[in-house]
Amino acid sequence: MGGLLATIHGPADVQALDAARLPELCAEIRRVLVAFGHAHGGHIGSNLGMVEATVALHRVFDSPRDRIVFDVSHQCYTHKMLTGRAQAYLDPALHDAVTGFTNPRESVHDQFVLGHTGTSISLACGLAKMRDMRGGDERVVAVIGDGALSSAIAFEGLNNAAEQGGNMIIVVNDNEMSIAEDSGGMYATLARLRESDGAAGDNLFRAFGLDYRYVADGNDVAALVAAFEEVRDCDHPVVVHIHTHKGLGLPAVSPMTAAATGGEARLDGDAAVVAEDMDIREGRCEANHWQDPDSAAGRPLGxxxxxxxxxxxxxxxxxxxxxxxxxxxxxxxxxxxxxxxxxxxxxxxxxxxxxxxxxxxxxxxxxxxxxxxxxxxxxxxxxxxxxxxxxxxxxxxxxxxxxxxxxxxxxxxxxxxxxxxxxxxxxxxxxxxxxxxxxxxxxxxxxxxxxxxxxxxxxxxxxxxxxxxxxxxSGLLPAIGVGDDDGRSDDDPMPWSRYRTVHAGADVAILALGNTYPLGLQVVDALRRGMTAIADGDAAGASADAAVDATLVTPLCFSTLDEATLERLADSHRLVVTLEDGQLDGGWGQKVAAWYQNHRPDVRVRTVGGDTEFTDRVPLTDLNERYGLTVEQVVALVRDSLRG
Amino acid sequence: MGGLLATIHGPADVQALDAARLPELCAEIRRVLVAFGHAHGGHIGSNLGMVEATVALHRVFDSPRDRIVFDVSHQCYTHKMLTGRAQAYLDPALHDAVTGFTNPRESVHDQFVLGHTGTSISLACGLAKMRDMRGGDERVVAVIGDGALSSAIAFEGLNNAAEQGGNMIIVVNDNEMSIAEDSGGMYATLARLRESDGAAGDNLFRAFGLDYRYVADGNDVAALVAAFEEVRDCDHPVVVHIHTHKGLGLPAVSPMTAAATGGEARLDGDAAVVAEDMDIREGRCEANHWQDPDSAAGRPLGxxxxxxxxxxxxxxxxxxxxxxxxxxxxxxxxxxxxxxxxxxxxxxxxxxxxxxxxxxxxxxxxxxxxxxxxxxxxxxxxxxxxxxxxxxxxxxxxxxxxxxxxxxxxxxxxxxxxxxxxxxxxxxxxxxxxxxxxxxxxxxxxxxxxxxxxxxxxxxxxxxxxxxxxxxxSGLLPAIGVGDDDGRSDDDPMPWSRYRTVHAGADVAILALGNTYPLGLQVVDALRRGMTAIADGDAAGASADAAVDATLVTPLCFSTLDEATLERLADSHRLVVTLEDGQLDGGWGQKVAAWYQNHRPDVRVRTVGGDTEFTDRVPLTDLNERYGLTVEQVVALVRDSLRG
The missing domain is CATH 3.40.50.970 (Thiamin diphosphate (ThDP)-binding fold, Pyr/PP domains)
Incomplete structure (x- = not known):
């Protein structure tokens, strides 16, 4: 795999390539994307549609001096391949070295970390405004589409782009996949533009005051290069509406379409089978889904x-x-x-x-x-x-x-x-x-x-x-239904406001919210069995500690506190531990801690949950360890707090 | 004042009126609005522009069976007058009996409480969808404009309205006031539509797949009635684009425009003077501002x-x-x-x-x-x-x-x-x-x-x-600048992360965030002077209590805790009271309370701040009383906590 792609270390290499070889590069990228999809999973369909447009962008624009903003940025794989990160797609051992989205920490060619839809035009406006304030001449490009155009903020961006003026190229990737299983509203308008080769009236983009170009075959790299060259140095914002084929190269695409791209759709047999399977599993029309790797096939549902x-x-x-x-x-x-x-x-x-x-x-x-x-x-x-x-x-x-x-x-x-x-x-x-x-x-x-x-x-x-x-x-979870509530009557307007006491113990109460309920069960079990905390530097990890008969409570409602239960717990418990699998700051445990501080300061509260931080693809087991959400850590916290 | 309006008790009275008398009704409403603006203040400009359209809506549609949703709903005053609430505008003693926005608690004619922009079309979609699921035939109307159309969600609504289909009338109130001091983007398109009597191409609304009508004089009640009658029973969504004059009836409007409305602009001299003054104070072009009553003139800036x-x-x-x-x-x-x-x-x-x-x-x-x-x-x-x-x-x-x-x-x-x-x-x-x-x-x-x-x-x-x-x-506030920080060095990347100790006392620390800082000062002063809490049922309110030399701390940053200061306070204080003028749940005091619970449980924390609730025009003094944010209440809390 790879001959041409391995020679591309940055946009300059794309620009230096003989124009006649661009289709060859696109074909190779498409093969790499499909293989990457098999092994790793990802937004393969949308990336396959954007291969030629991305090659053309890096052929015509001079990133990172020219700034390209990918909306949602899930369709940035080809961009990453062309900006020094091809090995991450070519070598399975490096597949995890790149994120699925643009990321400035990875490359100066990535302007933003993005994963939600529709913000690229607003971001491009900011980049262009700063250029104009400085008197610079770099170009600014926003790449939007694949469902993102229906997102509210995209229209605020379109409206403000025209208002602002200056060089800005808005590439609209129209792959007809914007709403699952239907069309209407502006999608009917996009369809009319496609049918009329961009000539139809009531043009949505012109209605926002923007200049407009249409590229009928958005998978024709030569046509795209020509279109981008034409608008590259435009002194006002222009929309380049390109009609692409999502998933081009996968069997779900019609033979006619595949033929139109010069044969890039020739996949090995395995790929075809798996591609069909992926299509069945996830649905071709869903704009923003994540396709699983082959290894996920046959696994039980998450x-x-x-x-x-x-x-x-x-x-x-x-x-x-x-x-x-x-x-x-x-x-x-x-x-x-x-x-x-x-x-x-x-x-x-x-x-x-x-x-x-x-x-x-x-x-x-x-x-x-x-x-x-x-x-x-x-x-x-x-x-x-x-x-x-x-x-x-x-x-x-x-x-x-x-x-x-x-x-x-x-x-x-x-x-x-x-x-x-x-x-x-x-x-x-x-x-x-x-x-x-x-x-x-x-x-x-x-x-x-x-x-x-x-x-x-x-x-x-x-x-x-x-x-x-x-x-x-695994059958380990005691079922708790509406009938198990000790305090609820049928007249209760909100039957879930009372906490459920799963096990009534003494001295220590574990309050385990939602997904931490299985952890709470394990902690109470470990405390009852006298398991010792395996704390840092505690060599006696295997020795038994005194058994603690802790109470286990699961709050079913986290918008209000069940003050009656909190009050009752205070009479026979000196320690309350709250568990939640989300950010502690502003969350549920802090409400419990503050309630006890205000109302029953004789009870000690320890709150366990997530830090106030963004985390990027950190495995859940590592996060739980980081935040003290393992059985051993909670047991240690309980024993430490009882001593303290 | 008032003859005709006083006879209007609901939409049926508008419908029963001789058509020739509608301009008379509009003229009277306009006079009432201006007088109301003088006495009470409000979004008078936008309401003046919508008088005729609102009369026409209630003439043609059958509210509350037909459902009218006003966007932002700040332009609903005429609607309120026509739906049983005219007295609230006619009688100064009742001016506060109505809110400035639609409110279902006030009237069945009001569909929603709204105050933010652009949501009316989405809301109308929901009302229409439910009608269609039930097989009903009531009409649904959204009234948007006056700046709200540039709001992101409005476009999501337009796009989904066409997709959904069925009867829906979207009245776009185009008063040329959508962006302060400029135009462009879709506003240029609206201008072309105005200039061409609705005929211009690249029609924004048609681009969203919607049917379209234009009413050149949106302050001509007969023309509006005719337009609404034409679309009333439409089987698909239709935009009625009406060109109105914001502030019509105030002197800022050109004489030509006033003449076009048949003389409704004849104002008494006072109104003209004040209207000009209001215009100077607030700016005519600001879409969503609140104009103050005359009594506010000359007051110092807020x-x-x-x-x-x-x-x-x-x-x-x-x-x-x-x-x-x-x-x-x-x-x-x-x-x-x-x-x-x-x-x-x-x-x-x-x-x-x-x-x-x-x-x-x-x-x-x-x-x-x-x-x-x-x-x-x-x-x-x-x-x-x-x-x-x-x-x-x-x-x-x-x-x-x-x-x-x-x-x-x-x-x-x-x-x-x-x-x-x-x-x-x-x-x-x-x-x-x-x-x-x-x-x-x-x-x-x-x-x-x-x-x-x-x-x-x-x-x-x-x-x-x-x-x-x-x-x-009043000169009561000790100035705290960057130089007053005991712990800060010039190298500190975030010079505001350390709390400022305004007064170092013992036993009790008052941590007063932001706007509660003056309250904190007064509390510490009262405690020092030995003022006794005037608690409920405490007849000895006037007697002196032991003086408490409380510490006063103001945290300048509320995104992180200054753990060093919290730790240091714990060594010489047994009570910490947090004050914040916002919702307690999820806020700052709960973070402090949880920190002490986890790290220094020997310190008691009391959190004072707002409840988790929406409040509607409750005077601040009442809210402070409700939440315990008065000097007396905080002093009582301190004394109570020290005893407890």
Missing amino acids: ARKHYGQLAMAALERRFADEPGLVVVSPATPGSNGITRAFRARAGAHYVDTGIAEEHAVAFASALAKAGGRPVLATSATFFQRTFDQLQQELSLNANPATLLDFGGGLSGADDTHSGAFDIVMFANIPGLTCLAPTGERMFLDMLAWATGPANERPVVIRVPGDPILAAER | ARKHYGQLAMAALERRFADEPGLVVVSPATPGSNGITRAFRARAGAHYVDTGIAEEHAVAFASALAKAGGRPVLATSATFFQRTFDQLQQELSLNANPATLLDFGGGLSGADDTHSGAFDIVMFANIPGLTCLAPTGERMFLDMLAWATGPANERPVVIRVPGDPILAAER
Whole structure:
């Protein structure tokens, strides 16, 4: 593999290449991408569509002096190959040496760390403005598309770009993949532009005051080079609308399209088989999904899809009787167990808004206002984009929409997709009920309650994560359902506000929120068995310590404190340990600590959870170790605190 | 005043009126609005522009069965007059009986509580979707404009409206007031549509797949009634673009325009004078500002404008030497002391992005990335809209932009514009330095540092509020500048991370953050003088208690804890009281409480601050009383805690 690519050490090498050899380079990059996808996984489909455009950009522009901003930046693999990082894609041993997104810590050719959608035009405006303030002449390029154009901020960027003026090239990668399984709105307009070779009226970009060019074959490197050369030194912002084929080189692409690219689609047999399999597993139309490596094939579903599918199945049974039960997904439904088959059956009970979280939350609030029971599902990290609507349109208006928060909590995710901040964001919004189920039965009970007639408020349910699913699969997790509550009556308007005491002990209480519940169980078990903490420098790790019969409590709601239980615990416990798999600052444990300080200062509280930091692809086991979230560390903390 | 209006008790009365009398009704409403503006203040300009459109809406549509959603909802006064609330505008004694925004608690004709921009189309989509799921036939109307159309989510709404289909009328109130002092981007397109009577190509709304109508005179009630009747039962979404005159009826409007409305602009002399004065004070072009009542004329500047003007003056002195020093304002600059005169002098050093907070933060981050020193100024409540960009584009990327957070803290604001949530939002974002200056000198020192070469990180400065300004004006506030720090060296990369000990006492330490600093001073003084707490049921309120020499500390940074100071306090204090004028949950005091619980459990902490709730126009003095933020209450808390 690799002959030409291995000779490319930077953009200068792309520029020095004979123009006739550019298709050869593109073909090789495409083969490398497919092989990388097999071995490592990644946003392969979108990167395959952008091979020629990226080669053309580095042929025409002079990065890093000229600045190229990739939106979402998940389609930057070819850019990385051309800017000194080809080995990371060629050599399987180095596949993890590059992140899946642009990153200035990796290369001066990467302008920003980005993982959320639609911000590239605004960022390009800032870079261009600074150039103009300095009197510089470098060019600024934003590369957007693959679903990101439907994102709110992209339009603010388009509007301000024209207002600002000056050199700026906005490459719109139009791969017809922007909303899963449908089209309309501006996508109909993009379709008309494609059909008319860019000539159709009511041009969205011109309507924003921008100049416009169309490139019909966005996988023709010569045409792209010509188009970029034409606009390179433009004295005003210009949109270059390129029509590309996502996944070009994979069998899902039609033979005609493959032929049009000069044969780059000739894959070895293995690749074709796996590519089809990837397509089946993930869905070709989902703009922002992460495709797994081959080695992931056949593995049982992760928590997101497992609990997501259960939730959708439970809702689907009610569709016939409840017209207002509507599932809303701001794109990437497949990641959350909202399968293509479910979507087809759900019909009008399912709405994909595109990557438009802000619209989705306001929309859900209004559905609820009009008497509906919307269920909005997306990732913890993407809910951040709609914080203001969560607070204003939803919680201030107290409309009973239900949010399913997928992927919340600590994980080995990259730093742009962390789930560690969700408890802090949700739990501090007045009037938003925040629930953390610790198992399948409780999760479905909560979903039924939140979407049922008894609930009149907005609710977020933090979908259980892999630690809980693993414990459920191993049969180790005591099921806690609505019936297990000692304090609840059927009249209780919020049946989840009381904490569940899983085991009543004395002296020490472990309060384990959500995904830390299995850890809490193990800690209580270890303390009961008299296991000694294996602390740093403690050579007597194997020796037994005094048995402690600790209480285990799981709080099912993290938006309010169960003061009655906290008060009761204070009568027979001198130490409370809170566990949460998210950022401590602003989170749940600090509320418990402050409550005891204000109300029962005789109780000592230790809070265990994440630091206030961004972490990038740090394995979860390492994060848990870093934050003291292992059985040994919590046991040591308990024993140390009891001594202290 | 009032003859016709007093007979309007609901939309049915508008519908029953002889069509020839509608202009008379509009003229009367306009007079009532101007008088209301004199006496009470409010968004009078935008409401004056919407008089005829609102009368026409209630003439043609059947509210509340048909649902009308007002964007931002600051232009809903005529709507309120026509839906049973006219007396609140006619009778000065009742002026406070209505809020400045729509509110379902006031009337079934109000769909939502709204105060931020651009969400009406998304909300209308939700109402229409529920209608269609039920098989209903009520109409749904969104009324947007007056700057709100440039807001990101509005475009997500436009795009999804076409996708969704079904009856929906989107009234775009185009009053040419969308970006202060400039136009471009889509505003040039709107101008072309106005000039061509709606016929120009590259129609922004058609580009989003929407049907379109244009009404040239948006203050002609008959034309509006005709237009709305035409689209009322449309089976698909349609935009009705109406060209209105903001402030119609005030002298700032040209005589020609006034004449076109049939003479409604005949104002009494007082109104004309005050209207001109209002215009001078606030600026006619600012889309979302609140105009003060006449009684506010001549009052000294409030804290927002006072400190804002000082900041702008300090920056302006550096413009000539620092091309990268750029002030960015996502609309409403005047509210934050960014005067029209300053903007004119600043030239390219000032950028108004329109109401586009998301763009503004990404833009500022990129300016900083390219070597600039942007300063982004807006309200605490509006920063919420850009939470994701604060976290991802700004803090994760660690670019040294400076944010000026105006209006943070408790206040008597309405529930859609609360500043009580800013500490929680900002301080829990990793890598964002959060500063709370307690006086003018410190504020300017911090601004100089944040925008200077020593700082390499994003910084938010919580602009001092009225409690601090009042204390400074009265001369009661000991100035604390950078030189007063016992622990700081010039090499310190973050000179504000150490707390300032204003007075060193013993036993009790008062930690007073930001705007609570004057309260902290008074508390320490009262304790020293042996003032007794006037607690509930304590008849001996006047008797003296033992003097307590409490320590007073002001933390200048609320994103990290000064652990060295906290540790040192623990050696000679058994009680720490934290004061903050924002929500306690997720805020600063809980961090202090948790730190002591984890590290020095021998110290008792009491946290004082706001509850987790939305409050609507509750006077600050009442809020302080509710939350225990008065001198008497804090003194009582201290004495109680020392006894306990």
